[in-house]
Amino acid sequence: MIGTDLLGIEDLERSDLERILETAQHMQEVGTRQIKKVPTLRGRTIVNLFFEPSTRTRTSFEIAGKRLSADVVNFSTSNSSLKKSEGILDTAKTIDAMDPDAVIVRHGVAGVPRQIADVLDAPVINAGDGWHEHPTQALLDLLTVLEKKGRVDGLTVTIVGDVLHSRVARSNVYGFLKMGAEVRLAAPPTMIPPAVESLGVKAGSSLREALDGADVVMVLRIQQERLAGAFIPSIREYAATFGLDRAKLRYAKDDAIVMHPGPVNRGVELAHDLADHRPGVILDQVRNGVAVRMAVLYLLAGRRSPEREG
Amino acid sequence: MILDDRAIRRTLMRIAHEVVEANADLAGLYLVAIPNGGVPLARQIARNLHEIADVNVVIGILDTTLYRDDLISNAERPPLRRTEMPSAVDDHAVVLVDDVASTRRTIRAAMDALMDFGRPKSVQVMALVDRGHRELPISLDYVGKNIPTHAEDHVILRGVARGGLDGPLEVVVVSAGGEDPT
Numbered sequence: 001m002i003g004t005d006l007l008g009i010e011d012l013e014r015s016d017l018e019r020i021l022e023t024a025q026h027m028q029e030v031g032t033r034q035i036k037k038v039p040t041l042r043g044r045t046i047v048n049l050f051f052e053p054s055t056r057t058r059t060s061f062e063i064a065g066k067r068l069s070a071d072v073v074n075f076s077t078s079n080s081s082l083k084k085s086e087g088i089l090d091t092a093k094t095i096d097a098m099d100p101d102a103v104i105v106r107h108g109v110a111g112v113p114r115q116i117a118d119v120l121d122a123p124v125i126n127a128g129d130g131w132h133e134h135p136t137q138a139l140l141d142l143l144t145v146l147e148k149k150g151r152v153d154g155l156t157v158t159i160v161g162d163v164l165h166s167r168v169a170r171s172n173v174y175g176f177l178k179m180g181a182e183v184r185l186a187a188p189p190t191m192i193p194p195a196v197e198s199l200g201v202k203a204g205s206s207l208r209e210a211l212d213g214a215d216v217v218m219v220l221r222i223q224q225e226r227l228a229g230a231f232i233p234s235i236r237e238y239a240a241t242f243g244l245d246r247a248k249l250r251y252a253k254d255d256a257i258v259m260h261p262g263p264v265n266r267g268v269e270l271a272h273d274l275a276d277h278r279p280g281v282i283l284d285q286v287r288n289g290v291a292v293r294m295a296v297l298y299l300l301a302g303r304r305s306p307e308r309e310g
Numbered sequence: 311m312i313l314d315d316r317a318i319r320r321t322l323m324r325i326a327h328e329v330v331e332a333n334a335d336l337a338g339l340y341l342v343a344i345p346n347g348g349v350p351l352a353r354q355i356a357r358n359l360h361e362i363a364d365v366n367v368v369i370g371i372l373d374t375t376l377y378r379d380d381l382i383s384n385a386e387r388p389p390l391r392r393t394e395m396p397s398a399v400d401d402h403a404v405v406l407v408d409d410v411a412s413t414r415r416t417i418r419a420a421m422d423a424l425m426d427f428g429r430p431k432s433v434q435v436m437a438l439v440d441r442g443h444r445e446l447p448i449s450l451d452y453v454g455k456n457i458p459t460h461a462e463d464h465v466i467l468r469g470v471a472r473g474g475l476d477g478p479l480e481v482v483v484v485s486a487g488g489e490d491p492t
Contacts (some may be wrong), residue, residue, distance in 0.1 A: 026390035035426045038376040302382040
């Protein structure tokens, strides 16, 4: 795999993605055992360094690490010295001095995981940085599509929602394109990033057009803050125009699956019905998240950058 | 080339007879193949047991990669292989099946993995080839052939298709400095 960190999907080759996904498929099997634990990372230390709150992703990484028998330590800002104004890099270096085998970083500002990776010996895994990337989310989404559809090549994937502010969307665009899918974006005009089509996707504000013949519909969370920023006139209008329900889903293929990174605003971007029943696959995504994170930890934990080997 | 396909088949038939001799309760046997090489061997042993003693034994596949003792280094992590254990191992007599046994570290890893799946009644070990250089105190219950080798040599079971279809097999020794066919 390229390097010893996982900072984004943009830096990866298709063969890297395939390697991670193949490894994750084997990790899925571990999750079916009675004893869901293997000794692979026994005695290794994994640090969750979350500068932004997150229960789901952090818990998923924690379970992944524990299934590999690693010791997982959670470091979140609410009970940290960051309140005492210790800078990000000082915090990271302090943790590095305790010799972790992997550090998982989430931060509200894009680029922070890379900055941390540059000063750490330990491998760094990006768990979400600002609006930039969330690579393990894209990987679990790819794994879920592989599981449900048998392939990614040639599929049409439509991403609906606040693409502008979504690191999930960005990582998925990179990931699905590299794996051979056609990717379309549907969002209110205020939420489509400028020049996004240069990435190789089609973008527009007609949900119907974007859904036409889609194999996979990925719905993004709409955040209340966007109202205040005047990106959308009201939640109700957003739900009426872009909220996905069975009626709108009919524009997609009959066997299309529906995905959402969670947590769902029920009745807003996604109807209750689709959140809870097929073809929604949200809980499969969550399960695959653990498998993907186990795969990433298996491939990276304990490896040091060659230049910095003492 | 040490063993050709016919020699391997004769050897597996002889081993199947040894298994019958050593196990009063054949129906309760559980063959656990260590991928990749152990898989076609276990299948052939199962077919032989059916032919000789009219029993259908359970076959499982157990990858040992996650239990290896040599993973954490800066080398690339080895690829994982399929694990498929169709039923619980509890109260079964398990026979681990591997192609080439050497240091015994793979067998050690396989036993640790097996114990996480349950409590077998007993564990026996079968290898097509024992090439020596034992490093752990584990002995083999059934051996196809003993082949003395240099430590740097590789002994490989060739012809194992990833799809699981059993083509003709052969065992080759690749000397250090020679090309590794895999």
